[in-house]
Amino acid sequence: xxxxxxxxxxxxxxxxxxxxxxxxxxxxxxxxxxxxxxxxxxxxxxxxxxxxxxxxxxxxxxxxxxxxxxxxxxx
Numbered sequence: 001x002x003x004x005x006x007x008x009x010x011x012x013x014x015x016x017x018x019x020x021x022x023x024x025x026x027x028x029x030x031x032x033x034x035x036x037x038x039x040x041x042x043x044x045x046x047x048x049x050x051x052x053x054x055x056x057x058x059x060x061x062x063x064x065x066x067x068x069x070x071x072x073x074x075x
Contacts, residue, residue, distance in 0.1 A: 023047065039064060041071065 014020055025038060039059065041049035049067050053059070 041067065 012019065019025075023040070023042075025040065037053055037057075037059070039051045040047060048071055051060075051063060051067065
């Protein structure tokens with residue numbers, strides 16, 4: 001689906017959980033990822049930041065922007 005928004009960074013969907021397993025993102029003992037959501041900030045194959053939240057809560061775009069600005073500032 002295209003909402004006419006240009007995103008200058010990759011956004012992926014990982015239904016097979018290949019990426020999640022490769023980066024060790026699955027919680028121990030979890031049979032699937034339905035219990036929660038996570039957003040990961042990766043740069044050059046390095047995990048720079050994570051935000052975890054329950055499925056029932058919405059994503060906080062202002063928090064993602066704050067974290068991105070904080071990482072850029074500390075760099």
